[in-house]
Amino acid sequence: MPSHESKRHARRRLALLRRIGRGDRARAAWITNPPDIRYLAGCREGAGGLLLLPGGGAVLFTSPMFEHTIRAAAPGVEVCVPGRAAPRAAAARLKTDGVRGALAFQEDTMRVSVARAFRQAMRGRRLVELGRAVAEERAVKDEAELALIRRCVRIAEAAFRGLLAGGARSALGRTEKDLAADLEYRMRRLGADRQAFPANGIIVAAGPGAADCHHEPTDRKVRAGEPLLFDWGAELDGYRCDITRTVFPREVPPEWRACYADVLRAHREAAARLRAGARCRAVHQAAVDVLKSAGRGPMRHGLGHGIGLEVHEAPGLGARPGKGRDARLRKNMVVTVEPGVYLDGKGGIRIEDDYLVTAGGAQRLTRLPQTLARAVLP
Amino acid sequence: MPSHESKRHARRRLALLRRIGRGDRARAAWITNPPDIRYLAGCREGAGGLLLLPGGGAVLFTSPMFEHTIRAAAPGVEVCVPGRAAPRAAAARLKTDGVRGALAFQEDTMRVSVARAFRQAMRGRRLVELGRAVAEERAVKDEAELALIRRCVRIAEAAFRGLLAGGARSALGRTEKDLAADLEYRMRRLGADRQAFPANGIIVAAGPGAADCHHEPTDRKVRAGEPLLFDWGAELDGYRCDITRTVFPREVPPEWRACYADVLRAHREAAARLRAGARCRAVHQAAVDVLKSAGRGPMRHGLGHGIGLEVHEAPGLGARPGKGRDARLRKNMVVTVEPGVYLDGKGGIRIEDDYLVTAGGAQRLTRLPQTLARAVLP
Numbered sequence: 001m002p003s004h005e006s007k008r009h010a011r012r013r014l015a016l017l018r019r020i021g022r023g024d025r026a027r028a029a030w031i032t033n034p035p036d037i038r039y040l041a042g043c044r045e046g047a048g049g050l051l052l053l054p055g056g057g058a059v060l061f062t063s064p065m066f067e068h069t070i071r072a073a074a075p076g077v078e079v080c081v082p083g084r085a086a087p088r089a090a091a092a093r094l095k096t097d098g099v100r101g102a103l104a105f106q107e108d109t110m111r112v113s114v115a116r117a118f119r120q121a122m123r124g125r126r127l128v129e130l131g132r133a134v135a136e137e138r139a140v141k142d143e144a145e146l147a148l149i150r151r152c153v154r155i156a157e158a159a160f161r162g163l164l165a166g167g168a169r170s171a172l173g174r175t176e177k178d179l180a181a182d183l184e185y186r187m188r189r190l191g192a193d194r195q196a197f198p199a200n201g202i203i204v205a206a207g208p209g210a211a212d213c214h215h216e217p218t219d220r221k222v223r224a225g226e227p228l229l230f231d232w233g234a235e236l237d238g239y240r241c242d243i244t245r246t247v248f249p250r251e252v253p254p255e256w257r258a259c260y261a262d263v264l265r266a267h268r269e270a271a272a273r274l275r276a277g278a279r280c281r282a283v284h285q286a287a288v289d290v291l292k293s294a295g296r297g298p299m300r301h302g303l304g305h306g307i308g309l310e311v312h313e314a315p316g317l318g319a320r321p322g323k324g325r326d327a328r329l330r331k332n333m334v335v336t337v338e339p340g341v342y343l344d345g346k347g348g349i350r351i352e353d354d355y356l357v358t359a360g361g362a363q364r365l366t367r368l369p370q371t372l373a374r375a376v377l378p
Numbered sequence: 379m380p381s382h383e384s385k386r387h388a389r390r391r392l393a394l395l396r397r398i399g400r401g402d403r404a405r406a407a408w409i410t411n412p413p414d415i416r417y418l419a420g421c422r423e424g425a426g427g428l429l430l431l432p433g434g435g436a437v438l439f440t441s442p443m444f445e446h447t448i449r450a451a452a453p454g455v456e457v458c459v460p461g462r463a464a465p466r467a468a469a470a471r472l473k474t475d476g477v478r479g480a481l482a483f484q485e486d487t488m489r490v491s492v493a494r495a496f497r498q499a500m501r502g503r504r505l506v507e508l509g510r511a512v513a514e515e516r517a518v519k520d521e522a523e524l525a526l527i528r529r530c531v532r533i534a535e536a537a538f539r540g541l542l543a544g545g546a547r548s549a550l551g552r553t554e555k556d557l558a559a560d561l562e563y564r565m566r567r568l569g570a571d572r573q574a575f576p577a578n579g580i581i582v583a584a585g586p587g588a589a590d591c592h593h594e595p596t597d598r599k600v601r602a603g604e605p606l607l608f609d610w611g612a613e614l615d616g617y618r619c620d621i622t623r624t625v626f627p628r629e630v631p632p633e634w635r636a637c638y639a640d641v642l643r644a645h646r647e648a649a650a651r652l653r654a655g656a657r658c659r660a661v662h663q664a665a666v667d668v669l670k671s672a673g674r675g676p677m678r679h680g681l682g683h684g685i686g687l688e689v690h691e692a693p694g695l696g697a698r699p700g701k702g703r704d705a706r707l708r709k710n711m712v713v714t715v716e717p718g719v720y721l722d723g724k725g726g727i728r729i730e731d732d733y734l735v736t737a738g739g740a741q742r743l744t745r746l747p748q749t750l751a752r753a754v755l756p
Contacts, residue, residue: 045577045592065678068722069590108491115490181566188559193594194579199423201572212447214423216571300443344446 006076008144009042012137014056016040020133026104027054029130030090030118033109035309036134038238043073048086050077051093059093061086087121094125102126104133132314139306139314140332146356148239149307149334152196153354153365155234156241159186160368168247171228176204176217179230187234196233196240197311203231203244210246210347213301213340224250227347238309242336243366244352252372256349259296259341260372263349266290266339267370270303270317274355274362276331283329284317287339296341304336307354333357334365384454386522387420390515392434394418398511404482405432407508408468408496411487413687414512416616421451426464428455429471437471439464465499472503480504482511510692517684517692518710524734526617527685527712530574531732531743533612534619537564538746546625549606554582554595557608565612574611574618575689581609581622588624588725591679591718602628605725616687620714621744622730630750634727637674637719638750641727644668644717645748648681648695652733652740654709661707662695665717674719682714685732711735712743 020026031037031050041050041058046066051059058077062070071079082089094103103122107115107129119127141149163183164170171179180202184195195202200216207226209215215229222228231244248256270287284303291299302318315327317335329335338352351370355362398404409415409428419428419436424444429437436455440448449457460467472481481500485493485507497505519527541561542548549557558580562573573580578594585604587593593607600606609622626634648665662681669677680696693705695713707713716730729748733740 044594065591069592108489110490111486112488112490112493113486177566177571181563185559185563188555193555198576213443214447216422298442 003075005042008142009040009074009076010056013040013052013058016134016137017052017054017056019137020104020128020130026102026128028052028094028099028101029104030087030106031130031134032106032114033134035238035313036106036138038309039134039138041074041077043070044238046070049090051090053097054099059090061089085121087118091121091125102128104128104130106130106134135314138308140330141308141334141356142332145239145308146332146334148236149241149354150365152192152234152236152239152241153243153367155187155190155192155236156196156232156243157366157368158190159183159192159234160230160232160243160245162186164247168228168249169224171222171247172224172249173221175219175221176206176209177219179222180204180217180232183230183232187232190234192234192236194235196235196242203229205229205347207347208345210349211342211344212348213342213350222249224248225253227256227349229348229350231350231352233307233311240307240311241354241365242307242311242338242352243354243368244338244340244350245368246349246351248372256347257372259343259349260351262291262294262296263339263341263351264370264372265294267337267351267353270339271337271353271355271362271364274329274335274337274357276329276357276359278329280315280317280327280329281319283337284319287337288319291339291341299339300342301340304338304352306333306335308334329357331357331359381453383420384452386520387418387452387454388434391418391430391436394512394515395430395432395434397515398482398506398508404480404506406430406472406477406479407482408465408484409508409512410484410492411512413616413691414484414516416687417512417516419452419455421448422616424448427468429468431475432477437468439467463499465496469499469503480506482506482508484508484512513692516686518708519686519712519734520710523617523686524710524712526614527619527732528743530570530612530614530617530619531621531745533565533568533570533614534574534610534621535744535746536568537561537570537612538608538610538621538623540564542625546606546627547602549600549625550602550627551599553597553599554584554587555597557600558582558595558610561608561610565610568612570612570614572613574613574620581607583607583725585725586723588727589720589722590726591720591728600627602626603631605634605727607726607728609728609730611685611689618685618689619732619743620685620689620716620730621732621746622716622718622728623746624727624729626750634725635750637721637727638729640669640672640674641717641719641729642748642750643672645715645729645731648717649715649731649733649740649742652707652713652715652735654707654735654737656707658693658695658705658707659697661715662697665715666697669717669719677717678720679718682716682730684711684713686712707735709735709737 029052049061204217205215206222210229229246233242266287273283304317306313340350342348353366407430427439583593584600588607607624611620644665651661682695684691718728720726731744
């Protein structure tokens with residue numbers, strides 16, 4: 001890894017320490033959430049914990065199984081192999097270094113048994129919950145992160161165009177599973193590390209399955225007159241994009257045409273509200289209002305979410321975005337906008353794009369056409 | 379889902395309730411670990427919790443986003459949509475049903491904040507930790523589970539044979555990423571839902587990367603004279619297999635030939651100890667002893683693990699298998715045996731097969747040849 005990568009991670013550690021050092025809080029931190037460790041030290045997996053020391057130095061605790069890899073992946077930090085006793089080793093290190101005062105840690109995302117062992121190892125030291133500090137740092141992307149997300153978008157879009165190069169009708173008769181496997185393989189041949197959704201993979205839903213927001217592809221074949229929904233993304237160096245398009249392989253039944261128009265209006269209305277300083281909740285509400293006034297009922301999910309090292313990360317664009325009702329967008333956040341309407345037993349429409357929040361608005365990172373006419377023939 | 383599936387889940391719930399009802403323990407349980415919910419109710423994701431009632435009845439708590447899917451996936455259980463207040467709704471339900479006494483729950487795998495909210499909702503009721511109860515039930519497979527695992531093995535092996543149909547030398551010059559993507563696509567075209575490893579996917583490691591037990595495929599090209607390691611599996615209806623083969627695209631350097639022979643001896647020595655009643659730790663030790671006496675140093679990981687709804691599940695075949703040092707194999711457990719030797723900077727050898735534990739021994743479920751000679755030309 002080039003040294004400008006190490007410097008980037010060191011800058012992030014310093015920014016985090018500044019954030020948590022405000023007021024009566026901590027000068028050091030114990031990071032255990034894996035994507036947070038990746039963000040702050042560059043190593044992909046296998047670390048039991050990352051100890052951030054005052055000044056930005058850091059010690060990664062790992063097992064013998066990962067030692068070699070982690071040394072290579074995180075050249076800017078110290079590596080320590082204490083076996084399972086990482087919290088005790090971290091406590092000893094803080095003493096050796098003469099670090100006094102509180103230690104911030106991520107109790108909220110720890111399993112109960114791990115939190116208990118950690119508290120025991122750190123006995124005598126004041127512990128404060130890190131809360132959303134790392135999530136809030138991660139929500140604002142730097143240039144390197146934006147470049148990776150843009151590359152993910154290019155790959156995901158090119159793969160989709162390739163998949164439907166013969167027009168949406170070329171999907172007729174193919175199964176959801178077949179289309180999902182093909183789309184993923186195309187993204188990988190275009191350079192993606194993998195598809196972007198760790199839990200259940202790419203969604204391809206033909207007909208009724210499109211009413212299920214997290215549909216898992218089946219052997220159902222694509223038929224004319226039904227919506228065909230794709231929700232997919234590419235992952236590269238840990239970063240990812242997240243796109244949804246709903247197409248119709250041949251004719252578009254009038255009821256779906258009307259539904260598509262409502263979802264697209266909701267999407268555009270909400271996207272027009274994106275800008276640094278906007279309330280996350282208000283952006284969500286803009287889409288909800290459009291769908292409500294069109295008689296489409298309540299939306300089943302939040303309007304969108306941040307993307308980066310995780311497919312769902314801060315900020316949340318929903319009725320309850322994070323802890324505060326007043327969470328606001330900041331410049332260089334990257335968020336999805338993905339309103340949807342679902343008709344159980346029939347299908348659904350969702351249109352999702354990724355946006356970079358700017359001072360005066362937002363830049364759409366995805367470039368696939370949004371309109372139904374062009375979605376039929378990409 | 380056919381009704382014999384519902385009956386199977388009901389049987390599993392009853393077996394679990396019997397297990398936790400022994401002695402002074404609970405008559406009801408609150409299940410939150412997703413693969414455990416899948417095992418006991420059949421639903422794939424989206425459930426906030428599963429309440430097991432005395433007698434084997436069950437209530438699944440979910441959100442509006444998943445309601446329709448969950449009703450379809452889990453026809454044998456009641457579905458309740460309480461929003462985020464699932465623990466409070468569960469507490470109310472226990473009262474309404476007149477269920478007295480302790481409630482078992484999975485605090486150990488809960489996040490601290492979730493455990494806190496749960497304890498608050500259940501105030502006034504004695505709570506007992508479920509511990510390894512579900513893991514121990516899941517470790518022993520029934521016929522339906524075995525059939526799925528066998529199908530995963532068939533798919534994974536056929537895909538591998540197809541990938542190297544031109545002999546191992548046909549991989550020369552291809553990148554690790556390309557081979558991994560190709561192998562996964564082949565498994566999916568053969569009917570797999572996806573590859574089996576949720577965290578980082580299939581491992582393809584050419585040369586030095588094979589020393590990293592969890593290597594992520596890169597753009598490195600396969601070269602002659604270096605080990606080429608594949609660690610892969612197929613997933614079907616939630617179940618999976620897990621196989622590793624190390625091949626040499628052309629000539630086998632003498633040092634690697636000797637290393638391969640040691641790993642194969644360790645594998646066979648350990649596999650010969652598999653049988654119902656054997657100590658997990660002793661099976662692991664058998665492989666460690668072979669490698670030690672061959673001067674290969676300590677093994678970096680446990681010898682193997684159970685496979686099923688998760689790629690790593692009970693029983694663990696390691697120096698510290700689970701909580702007890704005396705954990706023993708039981709009939710119809712399915713475990714991997716996967717000793718490895720790793721030389722940092724050069725590569726590694728690992729040979730992994732899946733075994734079904736029987737009364738008097740074990741049946742190897744994987745059928746790919748194990749020997750180096752045949753591994754070169756599958």
